[in-house]
Amino acid sequence: MASEKPLWPLLADAPSDADLSRCVHCGLCLNACPTYLITGLEVESPRGRIHMAKLVSDGRSELTASIQAHWELCLQCRACEAICPSGVPYGRIQEGARAQLDAAAPVGKNARRIRKFVLRNVVARPRVLATVVAPARWYANTRARGLVRRLLRGRLRVIESQLPHRVGAPFRATTGGTDADRADGVLFTGCVMGELFGNVHRATERVYERAGIRLSAAAGQGCCGALHAHDGDLEFARRLARKNIAALERTTGPIVVNSAGCGAAMKEYGDLLANDEPWARRAQAFGARVKDASELLSPTQGGAFAGTVAYQDACHLVHAQRIKDGPRALLASLEGCEMIETPGADVCCGAAGIYSLVQPAMSAELRKRKSDQFAAAMPAVIVTANPGCHMQYEAAVREAGIQARVMHLMEVLDEAESDHGAG
């Protein structure tokens, strides 16, 4: 029955009327949305999902299982937000919508609880995460991997196919490396990034060192909270945000982030803590210091990198941080680097944080689009700037049956510069 009152289970974090009424339902967002492209259904479009939030907000509909399903199929890639002429803050609306599910999901409560527990108690706890990742690292580097792979089925198979083919030593927040007092900036180490992609952190350090910027991996920092916020656990995301702000306020210079998802979330800490004075101001100041690793480098640094390179935009770099040309310019400046623009390079790959695990079917459809592109274009190297995408492209490369390396932008630059130096 229709009523006048909003039917939000958790009013505090509900999508605001001001945000919702920004949408003039022009529909320009439809084809930017990966799930609309695949289904052709407006219920799986940004405009549709916003309207469902309006229905609940206007008291026209309860938060039903169907609405939940449509929201949960959203990748939160924010491609719609980037092209919206009216400036609808879709990411914020969707996080608010997820917060409602976190408070009172009509279905799948247990799965949500488990997910929330893992995100809070494994992902966000460095020592627990390290313990969990250790066997995966060992496995990724063992020779028996090819054999085991054949035996796996279902989600395990998905996870397995996403593991990088070699996992380097972890890179954790310490006071080691460059002393925080003498450093020009901070390297944000993150959670999964530091455990599975330590090599990328080391590459970033070296590239920045050569550019004359010394980075410290300042202690006290931890998980950025992006995964928690995307899942609707805004309360915990705020807790992590405050922790990072408190830890890194003691440092100076830019906070360099090489994971697009983390960078986007941290630039928006001000938004996340907007109603939390005095943290709001501190969060704003913190956000202004956050830079994606590609932002502070200039294409003039030189280096050689022979081969065909397909750069794939990370959603939270291109759509959330609006960084599109910079990384391409860095790659194009490398001697011998031949750039290939694959169609849909800026369309989500389906990794989307933990999406590939909770929505395996849609994730696989989107991955297939990428692997088809890779099979057609046959790049030697696929370059990305986010750990989730990195893992998804490892799987896409296997699916395409091609010999291509998946590398982080910083790894390419590092290799190019060191080869250059040696040659």
Place this chain on the structure above:
Amino acid sequence: MPTRRDLVRALEEAAGAKNVLWRPEDLAVYEFDGTIERSTPHAVVLPGTTEEVAKVVRACNRFGVPITPRGAGTGLSGGSVPAKRGVVIGTGRMRQIIEIDKQNRLAVVEPGVPNLELSKAAAPFGLFYAPDPSSQQACTIGGNVAENAGGPHCLALGVTQNHVLGIEIVTADGDITWLGGRVSDSFGYDLRGIFIGSEGTLGVATKVVVRLVPLPASVITLLAVFDTVQQASETVSTIISAGMIPAAMEMMDRLTLQAAEAGLQCGYPPDAGAVLLVELDGLPEVIDSQAVRVRAECLERGAVEVRLASTQRERELLWRGRKGAIPSLGRLAPNYYILDGVVPRSKLVDVMEVVSAVSERYGIPIANVFHAGDGNLHPLVLFDERVPGAKERVLAAGGEIMKACVDAGGALSGEHGIGAEKRMFMPWLYNETDIENMERVRLVFGNAGQFNPCKLLPTGTGCGEMAHQAAAIRAAGPDAYV
């Protein structure tokens, strides 16, 4: 008596269970388009083939429920809003470009293909699809056919009507037939021509053969900045009188510029009173000299600055702002009511004065962005529908502006279609006999009032005003059709 459940079951048989939506909260997503019209369908079905469309139409006929075809729902006249509820047939799953024929410069597409996607696919062949509505990144060819869509570049190249060779349709009786074909036939009754712009009242397009035109050899885009809308309006006529037909000639007023610049960062001067965006295309030697003349005319008429887009990127940016200008007004107000009047170019200045007088008298801001070269106005009345009585006042203000267009010798729509609320203005232009004749055309295609009812023509019973039906709909209960 058959219930809604029986209807849904019949639709599921026709198009597959996963392609039918029936939950109220899912249906609510299909209750609007780009306008302020609202009406929720009883069911939404997305067929995948022509045959499935025919089956769906026949099923609907068995149940006697109205049918409303829908592309991407970006329309600006309420054309795809199911005024009398019933079934919405969406073309979201029919988005294959079946063929691009380079030699004959045509393409065969399914109705759900987005307009811009077709031009992108044709680009490698040196061709493009000319009509370019501002919503082209989302709007579909099928919807363009239904509304006879235009766009900035229709000034020189003409609207959808001039670019469609043939259409495969499913009629209101559920028959599949072709109107026109792959070559332009110039004899006999032009049924293809009648179907284009029929706003979904004659059937559903299931395949469209469109003409493709060669990409221009070169393009020059100019942005002329004026202090007043009047100066810009006068310049439009001057340029055309000087014997030039630019590829496009667009005007934006101050409100629009501010919103577009805030939303799209396209380099517009937000303090200007108005700008003209003029595009010239053709052989470089021709348009270079034209550009000099356009510039001179603009300066003569009081332009404070004439900017030339020097790179492709700058050009794209200028157009990005124009194409996103209308929705960017969402930054200024939660709702807008968009008009689509056409006036003779020579009356532009007069009618624009009426627009600003109406805005002042009603105390409602009206933004203006329009295809100046065509005399096709788009006044956007800004308001907040949550304020009681606001919508009624806005509709009244809109009516006055439309009347002024008609009185100036103009028309009710240039490219958006008549749709729901403007059909009441049809008698301003047509007498009873005209409207009766149009009714007869509907009947020829088998539509006895069930195909997109309450659109285009002012006749038909039980249409009322859509927004006011909401209460009645709720009271009727979930299993009722009405």
